[in-house]
Amino acid sequence: MSDTSLSLKQQQVVVIGGTSGIGLEVAQAAARRGAIVTVIGRSAKAGDNIRAVAADVTDSAALAKAFAAIGKIDHLVLTAGARVGSPRLTELKREELELAFNVKLFGALFAIQAALPYLSPTASVTLTSGLLSRKFGPGGLLKSTLNAAVEAAAKNLAKELAPRRVNVVSPGVIDTELWGETGAESRVAAMARIGQTLPVGRVGTPQDVAQVYLLAIENGFVNGAVLDVEGGGLL
Numbered sequence: 099m100s101d102t103s104l105s106l107k108q109q110q111v112v113v114i115g116g117t118s119g120i121g122l123e124v125a126q127a128a129a130r131r132g133a134i135v136t137v138i139g140r141s142a143k144a145g146d147n148i149r150a151v152a153a154d155v156t157d158s159a160a161l162a163k164a165f166a167a168i169g170k171i172d173h174l175v176l177t178a179g180a181r182v183g184s185p186r187l188t189e190l191k192r193e194e195l196e197l198a199f200n201v202k203l204f205g206a207l208f209a210i211q212a213a214l215p216y217l218s219p220t221a222s223v224t225l226t227s228g229l230l231s232r233k234f235g236p237g238g239l240l241k242s243t244l245n246a247a248v249e250a251a252a253k254n255l256a257k258e259l260a261p262r263r264v265n266v267v268s269p270g271v272i273d274t275e276l277w278g279e280t281g282a283e284s285r286v287a288a289m290a291r292i293g294q295t296l297p298v299g300r301v302g303t304p305q306d307v308a309q310v311y312l313l314a315i316e317n318g319f320v321n322g323a324v325l326d327v328e329g330g331g332l333l
């Protein structure tokens with residue numbers, strides 16, 4: 099059987115949120131497969147063979163400028179998310195809710211809008227939600243609502259932007275700086291505690307998740323999908 103997966107060699111891949119955590123790992127994995135990779139974040143931290151452009155995803159003019167400089171985009175990945183808490187309704191603050199939505203949902207939508215003139219007809223767009231989109235409980239209000247909205251938006255865009263493909267990767271608990279400084283006692287303890295509650299007995303790594311973004315990018319028949327990578331956390 100012939101291999102139908104799309105080659106990433108010399109393909110332009112842009113990762114918004116690629117300066118840290120999951121996005122950085124996706125960027126590095128794509129670069130290892132021969133892609134020309136640009137990461138965008140408020141900081142311009144790049145890895146080996148990766149170009150970095152500083153832009154805030156809530157600043158449409160800055161994004162438009164970044165995309166104009168990059169030119170044609172073959173694959174767009176969106177992982178940017180604000181580090182917000184898990185408020186219950188009584189603790190919910192408008193500023194925190196607005197920040198979370200401005201970065202992850204509105205930021206993604208306006209970034210895709212700004213990228214549209216440069217997105218190749220065979221492009222893929224991969225957004226990021228999170229397990230709480232379909233797991234509910236006290237403290238989940240903000241993230242459940244936000245991530246469910248991202249999934250709904252992506253499915254709609256998969257139809258609107260066809261033949262371009264639009265997918266979502268929905269991570270469970272992944273050990274990144276979202277959970278605190280590397281090596282911090284509280285982060286290590288939280289990862290161990292949460293890992294014990296999962297069927298696989300551990301939390302995820304950025305590498306676990308990056309593989310799934312690569313699947314969404316390289317498999318030309320994956321479209322409108324929400325790809326769960328959560329060690330069984332949804333069960």
Ligand SMILES: NC(=O)c1ccc[n+]([C@@H]2O[C@H](COP(=O)([O-])OP(=O)(O)OC[C@H]3O[C@@H](n4cnc5c(N)ncnc54)[C@H](OP(=O)(O)O)[C@@H]3O)[C@@H](O)[C@H]2O)c1
Binds near residue numbers: 141153179273274
């Ligand atoms: N880690 C988990 O357990 C987990 C679970 C479920 C879902 N997720 C989702 O996965 C995504 C990535 O999470 P992560 O763990 O990799 O977090 P992270 O390490 O905090 O990375 C977040 C990324 O977003 C960028 N970012 C934040 N605000 C931005 C802004 N206003 N404009 C541009 N870029 C911005 C950051 O770059 P700069 O700081 O350079 O701006 C960084 O590159 C997020 O959407 C998160 O909600 C993560």
